Amino acid sequence: MPVTELTAKSEKQKKSVVREWFDSILFAVIAAVIIRWLLFSAFVIPTPSMENSLLVGEYLFTSRLHYGTTTPVTPLQIPLSHQTVWGTEIPSYLDWIKLPQFRLPGFSDVKRGDVVVFNLPVEHPDLYQKYSTVLPNLKPHPLDLRSNYIKRCVAIAGDRLEIRDGRVVVNGTASEIPVGMQNEYFVATSTTVNEVNVFRKNGITAFSQYTETYNDTLPENDEPGYIVKTTEANIEKLKSYDFVKRISPVILPKGYKEPYLFPVTDLIDWNKDNYGPVMIPKQGMKISLTPINVALYGEIIQNHEGNDDIVIENQEIKKAGKKLEAYTFGQDYYFMMGDNRHDSADSRYWGFVPKDHIVGKAIFVWMSIDPDPTSFMNKIRWERLFRVIK
Incomplete structure (x- = not known):
């Protein structure tokens, strides 16, 4: 009976400390x-x-x-x-x-x-x-x-998305405002504000004194004040101070064309507060490739749809040299x-x-x-x- 052989097989070598650490780290990773x-x-x-x-x-x-x-x-x-x-x-x-x-x-x-x-x-x-x-x-x-x-x-x-005077409207209905959403406001004051005791105390960390050159959409006047970014709840707190004369939202007017906005084209005059309307692409949705649609959707057709040989030029989309008149999206956006x-x-x-x-x-x-x-x-x-x- 091969007792020695059985004993040899049953015996296990003890792992070294380094090996145990290595195995533990490998398992954790x-x-x-x-x-x-x-x-x-x-x-x-x-x-x-x-x-x-x-x-x-x-x-x-x-x-x-x-x-x-x-x-x-x-x-x-x-x-x-x-x-x-x-x-x-x-x-x-x-x-x-x-x-x-x-x-x-x-x-x-x-x-x-x-x-x-x-x-x-x-x-x-x-x-x-x-x-x-x-x-x-x-x-x-x-x-x-x-x-x-x-x-x-x-x-x-x-x-169908549209932004009207800073309010998001989807499919014709105004969207619910997130509790923590911040906007930009002009706070007119009758005196200089102790920024720590007023703004920071009320949870406002983004603020600066207003100057006439701060934003060309604000009317030029000599009214002193501050530009703050905060929530509607914090604005209500500021209204309780006797040195606050008035508070108004800073909204870019409709028709004011903001630079660097998507899409970069002369066909629209949108800005961050007045944007759209625009359709959000959906898998299976077919669109006509008009110049404005080429501006809106050309980049995703070219780069995110798995297409080859797509070229955008002169407000047209061409595939393998042939102009496309319409396009059906392959995924959701x-x-x-x-x-x-x-x-x-x-x-x-x-x-x-x-x-x-x-x-x-x-x-x-x-x-x-x-x-x-x-x-x-x-x-x-x-x-x-x-x-x-x-």
Whole structure:
């Protein structure tokens, strides 16, 4: 009976401390990669474009399950990185292999009012230079590694969108105003304001003294005051001060053509407060390629629909040298806007978000750190921790 052989097989070599640490780290990385790809991703808010709904310095979780997670397009990348190696400008991926993208089943579609994380469409290799004036430092990246942006979806595929005097109107009905939405206001005052005691005390961090050259849409006068970006609730608080003479919204008038607005064309005279009407492309929707439609939809037809040999010239779209008279869209698109409506580079400036660029739905804030606190004790915004995003 081969007892010695049986004993030898039953004995196990003890793992070294280094091997145990390596196995633990490897397991943790694999688990984190799977969770980050399949379930949830963590993001931080770097800019004020979503204030006052989301503040600079807030950390949030985004659900990839809601809309269905997407399979990687660029498989050759360092795990848990995005675009560059941590703390450097060294690319963290190789685009030698590109796979087709598939979206796994989700339990929800993107809805109006959802706060959505998506890949920035204009980091497409053929678009990033055109939009570098609106969004400085743009660089080309593969679809799944384009910069993550967060905005509120104000119109879905098939909607007719219009902005009238700053109010979003979808399919003829005024949209609900988000609780934390900010606009720009002129606050006329009878005296100089103690900015800390008045503005910051009331949660207003974006303000400046008014000058006649501040905005050519404001009437020139000698009335002293301030330009503030804040919510309607905070405006009501300011009205209670006896030195506040009046408060009026700063709205660009209809017919005033704003530079750098999407689409860049002389055929329209839109601005951020009076925009559209425009139809949001829907899969299967057919349009005539009129000059205005070429201006509105030409870029996505050329760059986000999987078409080859598309050329746009002289307000016409040509495929393989032949002019197209009509086009049927191959996927859904969305119109995204920041809740800080007068300080947000969003779809009004760079266009529609394709469905294949959607990452997930923002769920809740788990940490909120004030980058410019009035004191060390106020560094953490305790009242905003573990807050569900609405």
